[in-house]
Amino acid sequence: xxxxxxxxxxxxxxxxxxxxxxxxxTVSGLRGLFWYRQxxxxxPEFLFTLYSAGEEKxxxxxxxxxxxxxxxxxxxxxxxxxxATYLCAVQDNTDKLIFGTxxxxxxxx
Amino acid sequence: AAGVIQSPRHLIKEKxxxxxxxxxxxxxxxxxxxxxxxxxxxxxxxxxxYEKMQSDKGSIPDRFSAQQFSDYxxxxxxxxxxxxxxxxxxxxxxxDLQETQYFGPGTRLLVL
Numbered sequence: 165x166x167x168x169x170x171x172x173x174x175x176x177x178x179x180x181x182x183x184x185x186x187x188x189x190t191v192s193g194l195r196g197l198f199w200y201r202q203x204x205x206x207x208p209e210f211l212f213t214l215y216s217a218g219e220e221k222x223x224x225x226x227x228x229x230x231x232x233x234x235x236x237x238x239x240x241x242x243x244x245x246x247x248a249t250y251l252c253a254v255q256d257n258t259d260k261l262i263f264g265t266x267x268x269x270x271x272x273x
Numbered sequence: 274a275a276g277v278i279q280s281p282r283h284l285i286k287e288k289x290x291x292x293x294x295x296x297x298x299x300x301x302x303x304x305x306x307x308x309x310x311x312x313x314x315x316x317x318x319x320x321x322x323y324e325k326m327q328s329d330k331g332s333i334p335d336r337f338s339a340q341q342f343s344d345y346x347x348x349x350x351x352x353x354x355x356x357x358x359x360x361x362x363x364x365x366x367x368x369d370l371q372e373t374q375y376f377g378p379g380t381r382l383l384v385l
Contacts, residue, residue: 195371207277207363207376208316251315259306259329260318261374
């Protein structure tokens, strides 16, 4: 059965303190791995899609990487506005995204 | 850039009532997905449509039905509402099947 596990569940960082979020997955035939950011009560906001091991994508302070078993979302010098829940999702040969339970990030000034 | 539009944004219903949620995909997106997110939980896939035909089905109760219309907008119809149906309902759209899904702002449904 396809499964996505994210760690840590919650992360508190000081502004400027870099860190990484982990997403481990088990999926039969990975078509894509997706990172979304979700603010409370709002819809997931698309960040990155990764398709194959070794692939990396960057956007501002965020960098996503992918291996055959996990993905990392690296946050460099975070700011308070980066505070949100970060969701990882995988897609197999079906339409649905299978989400992890997310990492709740808080960045303090 | 245009985003996915959902209406209404908030909905309060009594048990056993019906509700209809609407979703307007990003222009030129022909695939629509519905997800349910309970409090503190991750989004769970309900159903998807591609070119106005049902494409895939997840954990959608038999009390719920959905369709996609000729203008590609979609409606999720929920009948005999239960307290446990209280959740955020998200619609997402993509340019094609298995392309990146872009989510709308959601409809918050509260069943009393």
